[in-house]
Amino acid sequence: MCLVSEPGAGVKSVSGSTATPVASVADEPTAGATSRPQRKIQRSLESRIKSGLGLLVLLVALIMPLYLDNALMTMGLAVMAAAVGAIGLNLLTGVAGQLSLAHAFFIAVGTYGYAYFSGSPGGVATAYGGLELPPPLGAAMAVALAGLAGLAFSPIASRLSGIYLGVASLSLVFLGQHLLFNWESVTGGANGRSVPNFSLFGFAFAAPQPGETQIILLNVPLGRNELLWYLFLVVLVLAYLFARNLLRGRPGRALQMIRDRQTAAAVMGVNVRRYKSAAFVVSSMYAGAAGVLLALFLRNPTPGSFGLILSVTYLAMIVIGGLGSIPGAVVGAVFVAATPLLLNRYADFIPLLATPGSGGIDAGTLAKYLYGGAVVLVLLLEPGGVAALGRRLLSTLTGSTRRQKERAAAPLDVSEPTVDSTDGPDRGTSHPTEGNRRP
Amino acid sequence: MSFFLELLINGLSVGAVYALIALGFVIIFKATEVINFAHGSLLLLGGYVISEYTRELGFYVALLIGLTVAALGALFIERVLALRIRTADSNTLAIMTIGFDVVLTADLVRRIGVDPRSLVDPWGAETVSVGGIRLPVTRLWALGAAILLLGLFFLAFKYTKWGIAMRASAEDAEAATLMGIRRGRVAAIAWIVAGLLATVAVVFLVAFPTPGLDGSIIPVALKAFPAAILGGLDSTAGALVGGLIVGVAEQLTLGYSSDLAFLGRGFAEVMPFVIMIIVLLVKPSGLFGTRDVSRV
Numbered sequence: 122m123c124l125v126s127e128p129g130a131g132v133k134s135v136s137g138s139t140a141t142p143v144a145s146v147a148d149e150p151t152a153g154a155t156s157r158p159q160r161k162i163q164r165s166l167e168s169r170i171k172s173g174l175g176l177l178v179l180l181v182a183l184i185m186p187l188y189l190d191n192a193l194m195t196m197g198l199a200v201m202a203a204a205v206g207a208i209g210l211n212l213l214t215g216v217a218g219q220l221s222l223a224h225a226f227f228i229a230v231g232t233y234g235y236a237y238f239s240g241s242p243g244g245v246a247t248a249y250g251g252l253e254l255p256p257p258l259g260a261a262m263a264v265a266l267a268g269l270a271g272l273a274f275s276p277i278a279s280r281l282s283g284i285y286l287g288v289a290s291l292s293l294v295f296l297g298q299h300l301l302f303n304w305e306s307v308t309g310g311a312n313g314r315s316v317p318n319f320s321l322f323g324f325a326f327a328a329p330q331p332g333e334t335q336i337i338l339l340n341v342p343l344g345r346n347e348l349l350w351y352l353f354l355v356v357l358v359l360a361y362l363f364a365r366n367l368l369r370g371r372p373g374r375a376l377q378m379i380r381d382r383q384t385a386a387a388v389m390g391v392n393v394r395r396y397k398s399a400a401f402v403v404s405s406m407y408a409g410a411a412g413v414l415l416a417l418f419l420r421n422p423t424p425g426s427f428g429l430i431l432s433v434t435y436l437a438m439i440v441i442g443g444l445g446s447i448p449g450a451v452v453g454a455v456f457v458a459a460t461p462l463l464l465n466r467y468a469d470f471i472p473l474l475a476t477p478g479s480g481g482i483d484a485g486t487l488a489k490y491l492y493g494g495a496v497v498l499v500l501l502l503e504p505g506g507v508a509a510l511g512r513r514l515l516s517t518l519t520g521s522t523r524r525q526k527e528r529a530a531a532p533l534d535v536s537e538p539t540v541d542s543t544d545g546p547d548r549g550t551s552h553p554t555e556g557n558r559r560p
Numbered sequence: 561m562s563f564f565l566e567l568l569i570n571g572l573s574v575g576a577v578y579a580l581i582a583l584g585f586v587i588i589f590k591a592t593e594v595i596n597f598a599h600g601s602l603l604l605l606g607g608y609v610i611s612e613y614t615r616e617l618g619f620y621v622a623l624l625i626g627l628t629v630a631a632l633g634a635l636f637i638e639r640v641l642a643l644r645i646r647t648a649d650s651n652t653l654a655i656m657t658i659g660f661d662v663v664l665t666a667d668l669v670r671r672i673g674v675d676p677r678s679l680v681d682p683w684g685a686e687t688v689s690v691g692g693i694r695l696p697v698t699r700l701w702a703l704g705a706a707i708l709l710l711g712l713f714f715l716a717f718k719y720t721k722w723g724i725a726m727r728a729s730a731e732d733a734e735a736a737t738l739m740g741i742r743r744g745r746v747a748a749i750a751w752i753v754a755g756l757l758a759t760v761a762v763v764f765l766v767a768f769p770t771p772g773l774d775g776s777i778i779p780v781a782l783k784a785f786p787a788a789i790l791g792g793l794d795s796t797a798g799a800l801v802g803g804l805i806v807g808v809a810e811q812l813t814l815g816y817s818s819d820l821a822f823l824g825r826g827f828a829e830v831m832p833f834v835i836m837i838i839v840l841l842v843k844p845s846g847l848f849g850t851r852d853v854s855r856v
Contacts, residue, residue, distance in 0.1 A: 214651070218649075218651060220651045220654060220655070276841070277837065277840055277841060280840075280844045281840065281844050284593075284595050284650050284651065284654065284793070285789065285793065285840070285844065285845070285846075287595060287651070287654055288595065288785050288786075288788075288789050288793075289789065289836065289837065289840055291782070291785060291786075291833070292786065292830075292833035292834075292836055292837050295779075295829070295830050295833045296830050296833055296834070299824060299826065299827065299829065299830045300824075302824070302825070302826070303824030303825060303826075304824075429782075433658055433661075433662060436655060436658060437658075437659070437662070440655055440659075444652075481670075482670065483670070485666075486666045486667070486669075486670045489662050489663065489665075489666035490663050490666060490667070492662065493659045493660070493661070493662030493663035493666065494659070494663055495659075496655065496656065496658065496659030496662070497640070497656055497659035497660060497663075500644065500648070500652055500655060500656045500659070501640065501643060501644060501656070504644075504648065504652065
């Protein structure tokens, strides 16, 4: 279930399914590797392990709400919402190589879009409006709005070279927060606003009203959190599958090529500007979807939670999980989103932890040490993140040697010696020539 | 009119301080092609160390310690990044600096606590009147110090061996290496200089009339990013011009905020970013930046 990019793609052309022009170039080095039948067997074993692992994770995710307590349930919801957003950012930053710090802004668009489109007017200190549309429509419109916001920014995004974009995207976060604080008729200002419950065809994802029948699954009555869990899980699986297919198809190859060699991509007939804009729009829509989930989870979003630090946590997720890897983004989301909540929960059991504000190391600060430190260490020691570790573990298990693997997944510029020890071109980070590129 | 002049001088003074930060940012980029997102936390580091020692040892000794620690901190980050600089692209290195920033900021904010700290600088809350305009003395000192440092830097950049080495390696890294320029050393010095400039900047950023040093200095320091970008990331003169534009625009927006109420409360905070977006729409490489041209 969780094949990622190049190594998987190598299989495909051997078995002869996808043969886009771009793909065939990337796969050329495979010709000289081991004999084909042998590799095919190895691959299928690998992919069987992968899909088995994926199904196992899914199964665990399905039965978890029946056993977890409420605090852990909330954590799970936070993790799944973050995972959707992280997949989106990874498509942009990991796959297409566009550094963006604006993710928090697009998430906020999704959150407040949904709250405004489907919510009802209210507010105590500051009055805010609401269109009271059906929640599925409101959610879809919120996602579309986030996409439009991405499209509006894409004239800047597609013109700027990578690193300028990183800093320019900073501005969206600051402008966005300014807007959130001041556009009180939509956002409720600093006090935040209420978010309507989600409902689908008359079925409400909320605690049942008195008199309503409650769904009971294996002796566990399903409350709001349990129902939301399944809703979030469906959204996450859809988001995952969509991103995976995107990555395996022509768009994914084109984006990776833009990341690795923009000029070469243009020469190969990839419309660089259009693809960059499209990546920005898709990633914004993912952020919008994550924002809708976040709205349902937070219930009363306030502008303060959509600052630069939110964007940074999403970057941390995709770096730790592995730039360019879809399952990696999910793993990273679990690590970054769950750590502070877990630390808070077990704060009493961890020695040296102080209460917030006392000057000692509190749980929030410790969580920042952990994920900030993890980002540096990952990029230093294993730039492919957890995903690369997983791939290596898998190839050890299935017995394919490193040598074969390296040859099978050799990067485009085979003539240049690779200094670092990653495998495969989808490490997304290391280019021997990049260091001495002309300004 | 005198109100406008007051705002203008205030803006130039704040802008000169932004220019110091932006200049550090730009020389790091020129020497190593790294966007240093940890710049804000380096600034906080310098400020924190000064605030720790200023009561015991006096301001100037504390300033010296602060400069040293910030320079060492910058050097540490540079050394770690250097381990990967050959193989990683600029996005990866930028994300690494974000990692450093998260850890360093979290730690320093925790140490500083909730109350803003004073650096006990020798200028205090004095003001002077010049031709009917009342200005805090700190603002004038900021302007003077910034002009002095910027002037020294530009002279050094033009005439010293390091300046020539740095310009050469920014121009063509490979050729510079072949000419015997040690890029590692050039990079290390660039980071140290950036750390020093950031520490000088923090002294003036938290002096009167601002409340003092706490975590809220980070968003202020981030305004140097638009300054550096709108001037052009690889242009030292651009950093100066960008800093001044950002400072003046911000102070004017602040001063006339009652006339600009329709833009929302606190618009001065985002004004630098608005200007940056407008400039980038017209000139994607900033006002003085070199255009990124690829020849096929």
